[in-house]
Amino acid sequence: MGGKPDNVTKTERREPVTLLEAISEGLFEEMERDERVFMMGEDIGVYGGAFKVTRGFLDHFGEDRVIDTPISESGFTGAAAGAAHMGLRPVVEMQFMDFISPAYDVITNYIATSLYRGSGPLPLVIRGPVGGGNRGGPFHSQNVEMAFFHTPGLKIVYPSTAYDAKGLVKAAIRDDNPVIIEEHKGLYRAPFLREVLPENDYIVPLGKANVVREGSGLTVVTYGLMVHKSVEAAEVLHQEDGFEVEILDLRTLLPLDDETIVESVKKTGRLLVVHEDTRTGGIAGEIAMRVSEKAFEWLDAPMLRVTAIDAPVPYAGALEDYFLPQVEDIVTAARYLAAY
Amino acid sequence: MPATNPTDGTALVAGLAESQLHELYYALVRARAAEERLEVLHKQGHVGGGVYRSLGQEAGAVGAAYALNRRSDGSGDIIAQTVRACGALFLMGGKPLDFFRQYLARATGPTGGKEANVHWVDYRRGLVGPVSPLGTMVGVMAGITLSFRLKQEPRVGLVFCGDGATSTGAWHEGLNLAAVQRCPMVLMLEANQWAFSTPTRKTTRLESFTRKAAGYGLHAESVDGTDVLDVYEGTKRAVDRARAGQGAGMVEMRYYRRKGHAQHDNQEYVDPAELKVWEERDPITRFGARLLSEGWATQESLAALKARAEDEVRLAAEQAVGEPAPEGVHALDAVYTDRGAKTPWTRLEQPDPTQA
Ligand SMILES: Cc1ncc(C[n+]2csc(CCOP(=O)(O)OP(=O)(O)O)c2C)c(N)n1
Numbered sequence: 001m002g003g004k005p006d007n008v009t010k011t012e013r014r015e016p017v018t019l020l021e022a023i024s025e026g027l028f029e030e031m032e033r034d035e036r037v038f039m040m041g042e043d044i045g046v047y048g049g050a051f052k053v054t055r056g057f058l059d060h061f062g063e064d065r066v067i068d069t070p071i072s073e074s075g076f077t078g079a080a081a082g083a084a085h086m087g088l089r090p091v092v093e094m095q096f097m098d099f100i101s102p103a104y105d106v107i108t109n110y111i112a113t114s115l116y117r118g119s120g121p122l123p124l125v126i127r128g129p130v131g132g133g134n135r136g137g138p139f140h141s142q143n144v145e146m147a148f149f150h151t152p153g154l155k156i157v158y159p160s161t162a163y164d165a166k167g168l169v170k171a172a173i174r175d176d177n178p179v180i181i182e183e184h185k186g187l188y189r190a191p192f193l194r195e196v197l198p199e200n201d202y203i204v205p206l207g208k209a210n211v212v213r214e215g216s217g218l219t220v221v222t223y224g225l226m227v228h229k230s231v232e233a234a235e236v237l238h239q240e241d242g243f244e245v246e247i248l249d250l251r252t253l254l255p256l257d258d259e260t261i262v263e264s265v266k267k268t269g270r271l272l273v274v275h276e277d278t279r280t281g282g283i284a285g286e287i288a289m290r291v292s293e294k295a296f297e298w299l300d301a302p303m304l305r306v307t308a309i310d311a312p313v314p315y316a317g318a319l320e321d322y323f324l325p326q327v328e329d330i331v332t333a334a335r336y337l338a339a340y
Numbered sequence: 341m342p343a344t345n346p347t348d349g350t351a352l353v354a355g356l357a358e359s360q361l362h363e364l365y366y367a368l369v370r371a372r373a374a375e376e377r378l379e380v381l382h383k384q385g386h387v388g389g390g391v392y393r394s395l396g397q398e399a400g401a402v403g404a405a406y407a408l409n410r411r412s413d414g415s416g417d418i419i420a421q422t423v424r425a426c427g428a429l430f431l432m433g434g435k436p437l438d439f440f441r442q443y444l445a446r447a448t449g450p451t452g453g454k455e456a457n458v459h460w461v462d463y464r465r466g467l468v469g470p471v472s473p474l475g476t477m478v479g480v481m482a483g484i485t486l487s488f489r490l491k492q493e494p495r496v497g498l499v500f501c502g503d504g505a506t507s508t509g510a511w512h513e514g515l516n517l518a519a520v521q522r523c524p525m526v527l528m529l530e531a532n533q534w535a536f537s538t539p540t541r542k543t544t545r546l547e548s549f550t551r552k553a554a555g556y557g558l559h560a561e562s563v564d565g566t567d568v569l570d571v572y573e574g575t576k577r578a579v580d581r582a583r584a585g586q587g588a589g590m591v592e593m594r595y596y597r598r599k600g601h602a603q604h605d606n607q608e609y610v611d612p613a614e615l616k617v618w619e620e621r622d623p624i625t626r627f628g629a630r631l632l633s634e635g636w637a638t639q640e641s642l643a644a645l646k647a648r649a650e651d652e653v654r655l656a657a658e659q660a661v662g663e664p665a666p667e668g669v670h671a672l673d674a675v676y677t678d679r680g681a682k683t684p685w686t687r688l689e690q691p692d693p694t695q696a
C-alpha cells in the first residue's frame with residue numbers, strides 16, 4: 001500500500017489546512033484508527049472524488065476500503081446500512097448532495113427507523129458537497145438539510161471552519177447513529193479558512209453550537225457559509241452603528257442545540273436566523289418556535305430570518321446572487337431589529 | 341442498398357441521397373465546431389458552469405436524430421438530449437445561438453439564464469430538456485411516448501442516456517415501464533466507456549448494455565457509434581419498430597469519450613494509447629474519407645461544408661457573447677404558474693418583514 005498522501009499530513013507537518021483538507025484528514029485518521037471504517041461512492045478511488053476529498057486514499061487503504069461504486073445512490077446507501085448491521089462503519093460520499101435524492105427512501109424509511117424498529121443502531125456517515133454561489137445551477141447547488149431534518153433518527157452536521165470540519169467528521173464516524181454531513185463547496189478551498197489544526201486527536205461533539213462572536217444587541221443563529229457572511233455583517237454593524245451582534249454557529253442542525261440558542265436570546269432579546277437554504281420550511285421556523293416556547297418573555301422584537309428565496313437555484317451569476325442571502329440583507333435585518 | 345448515380349438525388353447508401361449525406365457531414369462538423377468554440381469561450385472566462393465535450397461521439401447524436409421525423413410545429417418525433425448530444429439538439433432545430441446563450445447564461449436564452457448548457461426545452465421542435473440526476477429522463481420519456489400511444493399519434497421519442505446512468509434505479513424503472521406499456525420509445529445508450537473517472541468494467545459485469553434491455557424484454561442492438569451511417573440505420577430500425585406499435589427498444593452506441601468528463605477533468609486516469617486508438621476512429625474523419633472514396637463528395641465540397649458550419653457557429657457565438665446577462669430580480673419569476681417567489685423583505689424600498 002502507498003504511504004500517506006500529502007493532503008492528509010499537513011497538520012503533522014504543522015502547515016495550515018483548508019476546510020477540504022481538514023475533512024480529508026478527519027476521514028483518513030478515522031480509517032487509520034478504526035479498521036471497520038470504509039468508504040463507498042462515485043469516483044472516490046482512482047480520481048479521489050469529484051472535489052478530491054479522498055485523493056490518495058485508494059493507494060493507502062486499497063480497493064476494499066475505498067470502493068468506487070456504480071452510479072447507485074440508493075444501492076450504495078442501502079449497502080452502507082447492511083454493512084453497518086454487520087459491524088462495519090461505512091462512510092458514503094454523495095458526489096453532490098443534490099443526488100442524495102434517490103437514496104431518500106433508504107435513508108428515511110430504512111436507516112432512520114432502524115433502531116426504533118429493533119433492527120439495531122446504524123453507525124454510518126453520508127457526506128458530500130452542498131451549497132450555492134458556484135454557478136452550479138439547480139442540481140449542483142442545493143442545501144438538503146430540511147429534506148432530512150424532519151426525520152427522527154438522523155443527525156445532521158454542517159461545518160463552517162476547518163477545525164470544526166475535522167472534529168465533526170471524526171465525531172460523526174464515532175457516533176452510533178446515522179449522520180449526514182453537509183460540506184459547503186464555497187468553503188472547501190476558501191483561503192481565509194486555512195488554519196493550523198491541533199496535532200492531537202480531537203473531536204467536536206455533535207449537538208453543540210458555537211458562539212463565534214459575542215455581542216449584546218442581537219443573536220444571529222446561522223451555520224455553514226452564512227456564518228462568514230454574518231461575521232462580515234457584524235463587522236459592518238460594529239463599525240458603522242456601534243451595534244454588537246452575537247453569532248451562534250449551529251455546527252450540528254439535528255439534534256438542535258436549543259440551550260445555547262435560548263441562553264443567547266435571553267441575553268440579547270433579539271433573534272435573527274440566517275440560512276442559505278430556501279425560506280419556507282427552512283430551519284428558521286423550527287428555531288423560532290423553540291425560542292417562542294422557551295424564551296418568549298425575553299424577546300424585545302419579532303424573530304426574523306434572512307434566507308434564500310423560495311425558488312430552485314438558478315444558474316446565471318446575477319440570478320444566483322439575487323437568490324442567495326447576502327451580507328447587506330443581514331445588515332438590513334439587524335438594523336431593523338436594532339431599531340425595533 | 342445499391343449505389344446509384346451520385347448526382348441524381350436517389351439513394352446512394354442507407355437509403356440516403358448525396359444531399360442527405362452532405363447534411364449529415366454538415367451536422368457532424370457543426371457539432372464539433374460548436375463545442376470547440378465553447379472551449380474557447382470558456383478559456384476567455386465567458387462560461388460560469390461546466391463545459392462538456394462530445395468529441396468522438398458526434399456520429400451517435402447526429403445519426404440518431406437524423407432517423408427521426410423532425411418538425412418545428414410540435415407534430416414530430418421528440419428527443420431528450422444529453423450534454424454529449426448537441427449534434428442531435430441542432431439537427432432537431434435547436435439553434436447554436438441558443439446553445440451558446442445557455443452556456444453563457446444569457447437573458448436572451450431559452451431559460452433566461454436559469455438553467456445551463458443543453459438543459460432546455462422546445463416541445464415544438466421535439467426537445468425535452470433533461471435534468472442532471474441520471475436516469476430520471478427515462479421515466480419521463482416513457483410517459484411522453486405513452487401519451488403518443490394513448491393519443492394514437494405516430495410519434496416516437498428518443499431518450500439519450502450515458503452508460504453510467506444505467507446503474508441508477510430510475511433508469512431501470514423507467515425502461516421496464518416503457519417495455520410493459522409498449523411505449524414508442526427508443527433509448528439511445530451512449531456507451532462511451534466512462535462514467536466520469538469510472539470505467540465500464542466497474543459499473544457492469546455485462547459485455548453489452550443491450551443485455552440490460554433484453555432483461556426487460558426489449559429489442560436492442562449495438563451500433564458502431566463512430567460510424568454515422570451505422571447509427572442512423574440502427575436507430576431507424578428501432579424507430580420504425582416503435583412507430584409500428586412493436587414497443588420500446590434500445591440502441592447501444594459504442595464509442596469512446598475522448599475528453600475528460602468536463603473541462604476540469606484532465607483525464608489523468610486514461611491510458612493515452614487507448615485514446616490514440618479511438619482518435620484513429622474519429623467519426624468525422626471516417627465519414628469524410630468514406631464520402632471521398634465512394635465519390636459522394638469532393639475535397640472542395642467537404643471543405644465548403646466545414647467552412648459553412650464554422651461560420652454558422654462563429655456568428656452564433658459572437659452574437660451570444662454580445663447579449664446581456666439576466667437581471668437578478670428575474671430569479672423570482674415563474675416558480676408557479678400563477679405566482680413567483682416573493683422579494684426578500686430586506687430588499688424592499690422600506691424593509692418590512694410583514695411583507696415577506
Ligand atoms: C443520480 C446522479 N448521481 C450522480 C451524478 C453526478 N454525475 C454527473 S455525470 C456523472 C457520470 C455520468 O456518466 P455517464 O452516464 O456514463 O455519462 P457520460 O458523462 O459518460 O456521458 C456523474 C456520476 C448525477 N448527475 N446524478
Ligand SMILES: [Mg+2]
Nearest residue numbers: 502503534535
Ligand atoms: Mg459514459
